[in-house]
Amino acid sequence: MKALRESPRALTFDVFGSVVDWRTSIAEEAAAVGRSKGIEADWEAFADAWRQGYGPAMNRVREGRVPWTVLDDLHRSILESLLDDYGLGGLSEREKDELNRAWHRLRPWPDAIPGLARLRSKYLVATLSNGNMALLTNLSRNAGLTWDCILSAELARHYKPDPEVYRTAARMLALDPGEIMMVASHEFDLAGAQAVGFRTAFVRRSELVDSVGAGHGGTDSTFDIEVTDFLELADALQA
Numbered sequence: 001m002k003a004l005r006e007s008p009r010a011l012t013f014d015v016f017g018s019v020v021d022w023r024t025s026i027a028e029e030a031a032a033v034g035r036s037k038g039i040e041a042d043w044e045a046f047a048d049a050w051r052q053g054y055g056p057a058m059n060r061v062r063e064g065r066v067p068w069t070v071l072d073d074l075h076r077s078i079l080e081s082l083l084d085d086y087g088l089g090g091l092s093e094r095e096k097d098e099l100n101r102a103w104h105r106l107r108p109w110p111d112a113i114p115g116l117a118r119l120r121s122k123y124l125v126a127t128l129s130n131g132n133m134a135l136l137t138n139l140s141r142n143a144g145l146t147w148d149c150i151l152s153a154e155l156a157r158h159y160k161p162d163p164e165v166y167r168t169a170a171r172m173l174a175l176d177p178g179e180i181m182m183v184a185s186h187e188f189d190l191a192g193a194q195a196v197g198f199r200t201a202f203v204r205r206s207e208l209v210d211s212v213g214a215g216h217g218g219t220d221s222t223f224d225i226e227v228t229d230f231l232e233l234a235d236a237l238q239a
Helices: 022-037 043-052 054-062 071-082 093-104 112-120 133-143 163-173 187-195 230-236
Strands: 010-013 124-129 149-152 180-184 199-203 225-227
Touching (some): 043 071, 071 093, 071 133, 093 133, 112 124, 112 230, 124 133, 124 163, 133 149, 149 163, 225 230
Parallel strands (some): 010 180, 199 225
């Protein structure tokens, strides 16, 4: 871990996987739908497959093959491609919408709420997620997550790790990039933030499958801080 020359003024957080446990949450919601329909399937594999569609869907937007599309709508299009394979082809439109909103109900990691509370006592804390504003607002409310500000890739109309996302966040916080620390469990995200001058904190989470960096693989970057959870991060930042 590097010695910080001075503390950041703000911390921006990736959300999916870094703050909330998307895999377990999605698998359990899908399993509940399956039980209600008498359908048996590997719901963890379903969750993984849904998440695996995330990177390629964002790349289609990033490369201009489709116009700007918020993550809720990308999630819905990926869901449509999976339904038949998992026996869910008979769901009504209302049921599909409700299942898609499972991403609004993801549960936080056990350390997330107490860790964020400690960090927020000393630093400005904000999301900086590819989730759209409505998704992040509902997710935070449902999970009991408290932020000083919700920032989304939707505001930049780009997806991380495009530099526009991080630059937009810095502009909206009226801070220089070097005054902000990006916190994430995805190396591609931190490398993108690092490229525009953010400081970085890598949180090692237990996601078993994470293809969100499709086209943006692992890096050899050295991050300012590496921790296993937000409580350890609070210790490192003396919060």
